[in-house]
Amino acid sequence: MNTPICDFLERYAEEDAVRLHMPGHKGRTFSGAGRDGSAESQAAAGAGSAASLRTDMQACGETGSGAAAPGWSTGAERYDITEIEGADSLYEAEGIIRESEQNAGSLFGAETFYSAEGSSLCIRAMLCMVAQYARERGERPRIAAGRNAHRVFVGAAALLDMEVEWLFPPGSTYLGCPVTRDAVRDYLSAAHPLPTAVYLTSPDYTGTLADVRGVAEVCRERGVLLVVDNAHGAYLKFLSESLHPMDLGADLCCDSAHKTLPALTGGAYLHISRKAPDMFRRRAKQALALFGSTSPSYLILASLDALNPYLAGGFRTELCRMAARLKRMRQALDEKGLATVGDEPMKLTLAPRKFGYTGYGLAAYLSARGMVAEYADPDVTVLMPSVRTGDGELERLEAALLSLPRRAPLCGEPPAVSLPVRVMSPREALLGPEELLPVGQCVGRVAASVTVGCPPAVPVVAPGERIDDAAIRCFDYYGIRQCAVVREPWQE
Numbered sequence: 001m002n003t004p005i006c007d008f009l010e011r012y013a014e015e016d017a018v019r020l021h022m023p024g025h026k027g028r029t030f031s032g033a034g035r036d037g038s039a040e041s042q043a044a045a046g047a048g049s050a051a052s053l054r055t056d057m058q059a060c061g062e063t064g065s066g067a068a069a070p071g072w073s074t075g076a077e078r079y080d081i082t083e084i085e086g087a088d089s090l091y092e093a094e095g096i097i098r099e100s101e102q103n104a105g106s107l108f109g110a111e112t113f114y115s116a117e118g119s120s121l122c123i124r125a126m127l128c129m130v131a132q133y134a135r136e137r138g139e140r141p142r143i144a145a146g147r148n149a150h151r152v153f154v155g156a157a158a159l160l161d162m163e164v165e166w167l168f169p170p171g172s173t174y175l176g177c178p179v180t181r182d183a184v185r186d187y188l189s190a191a192h193p194l195p196t197a198v199y200l201t202s203p204d205y206t207g208t209l210a211d212v213r214g215v216a217e218v219c220r221e222r223g224v225l226l227v228v229d230n231a232h233g234a235y236l237k238f239l240s241e242s243l244h245p246m247d248l249g250a251d252l253c254c255d256s257a258h259k260t261l262p263a264l265t266g267g268a269y270l271h272i273s274r275k276a277p278d279m280f281r282r283r284a285k286q287a288l289a290l291f292g293s294t295s296p297s298y299l300i301l302a303s304l305d306a307l308n309p310y311l312a313g314g315f316r317t318e319l320c321r322m323a324a325r326l327k328r329m330r331q332a333l334d335e336k337g338l339a340t341v342g343d344e345p346m347k348l349t350l351a352p353r354k355f356g357y358t359g360y361g362l363a364a365y366l367s368a369r370g371m372v373a374e375y376a377d378p379d380v381t382v383l384m385p386s387v388r389t390g391d392g393e394l395e396r397l398e399a400a401l402l403s404l405p406r407r408a409p410l411c412g413e414p415p416a417v418s419l420p421v422r423v424m425s426p427r428e429a430l431l432g433p434e435e436l437l438p439v440g441q442c443v444g445r446v447a448a449s450v451t452v453g454c455p456p457a458v459p460v461v462a463p464g465e466r467i468d469d470a471a472i473r474c475f476d477y478y479g480i481r482q483c484a485v486v487r488e489p490w491q492e
């Protein structure tokens with residue numbers, strides 16, 4: 001499989017052209033100005049040199065600009081260009097970017113579009129298209145979403161003035177929302193009018209997969225679209241049996257390539273099923289352009305491009321090997337009594353309270369041994385190894401976990417989550433006057449923003465909802481100290 005974006009960037013860097021176009025670094029490395037404010041030392045590095053952090057620091061010292069200046073450089077500037085001739089243009093792609101997107105699409109079995117701004121951009125675009133689809137059919141856009149949706153979903157739905165019905169089945173926790181096929185069937189049977197789409201977040205932050213196949217079947221029976229936030233699951237396509245939403249019947253989904261594949265941060269895919277109404281393929285670029293920067297990073301696009309031959313080649317074998325390795329590790333940890341949760345093959349989520357630790361405590365234990373977790377809270381520690389994690393690193397991790405001293409179990413449960421009452425349109429709450437208050441003063445007030453910790457960026461309360469005691473307990477538990485609330489008219 002070819003890599004048209006990478007090839008173009010390499011050719012251009014070799015040409016050593018005078019770059020009379022953006023960006024301002026002109027292809028030259030820049031690691032920060034010297035103490036006197038001059039950037040001469042960086043100019044000395046010159047275009048076309050792939051300088052490293054160390055060489056840049058040395059250059060600072062040699063030119064007498066004082067001690068090594070604060071700053072950094074990757075040497076990547078030479079490949080960091082704008083939409084010059086031949087480089088195509090992300091939102092009007094018909095050249096190298098389109099060719100590369102088609103390569104990705106052939107791997108994922110979908111119509112695939114690149115995002116250089118993460119799944120965040122894709123989620124906004126997906127919601128926008130769902131709203132357009134509803135309006136084309138003369139319907140008011142409505143979406144039924146699992147409550148553990150990411151903050152971007154909540155913000156985008158509010159901005160697009162899209163009606164959200166929360167799916168909040170029994171057993172819901174702050175991060176987990178067990179939306180089953182039966183729950184969706186029951187919901188759709190009772191819904192009048194039907195929503196335009198059902199929206200699932202799968203995998204969730206702790207590595208639990210929803211029954212996307214079952215929910216897709218039920219949605220299809222009722223003529224409702226299925227949209228999946230698969231930000232954490234790009235790799236699911238490449239397991240020996242694909243668990244990717246595009247193969248399980250979703251109409252639209254987003255994958256953050258950067259979360260689980262070796263791509264630069266920001267690299268993501270918007271996938272549209274070949275079975276989805278044609279409108280989605282036609283309007284995808286327009287929808288992405290509506291929210292995206294007009295200066296998408298070519299470095300990120302190149303990193304998506306470079307992935308394609310790897311995904312088509314050795315990735316599957318490496319992934320299967322790594323998934324099997326993690327399965328063995330999970331078994332060893334379970335035997336030791338250190339519980340793991342979730343069913344996603346590449347995520348290792350530990351629930352260490354019964355072993356005597358909070359999630360924070362276990363993360364600190366690992367950190368003291370040079371291993372940094374993705375996320376921790378009072379109950380879980382989330383670890384995200386990938387195919388790029390070395391065997392030796394996994395051995396270190398396993399050894400550290402297996403030698404964790406057992407302590408007396410910690411009692412206490414996370415507070416029950418509830419679905420706060422909506423008293424105002426989310427859009428009105430989000431765009432109106434607000435004030436920031438300590439959470440203790442927020443009971444009875446209406447949330448004006450998406451109040452979350454990030455990660456995991458899952459809202460406890462959405463804009464327009466009244467903050468109740470249960471929400472306050474959740475804020476306290478997850479360390480959220482302040483909350484933006486709608487300013488009452490008497491305060492004007």
Ligand SMILES: Cc1ncc(COP(=O)(O)O)c(C=O)c1O
Nearest residue numbers: 117118119120150229231256268
């Ligand atoms: C479930 C979920 N959806 C969407 C996003 C946004 O993805 P990105 O960071 O690629 O914009 C995240 C980010 O952590 C996430 O956890």
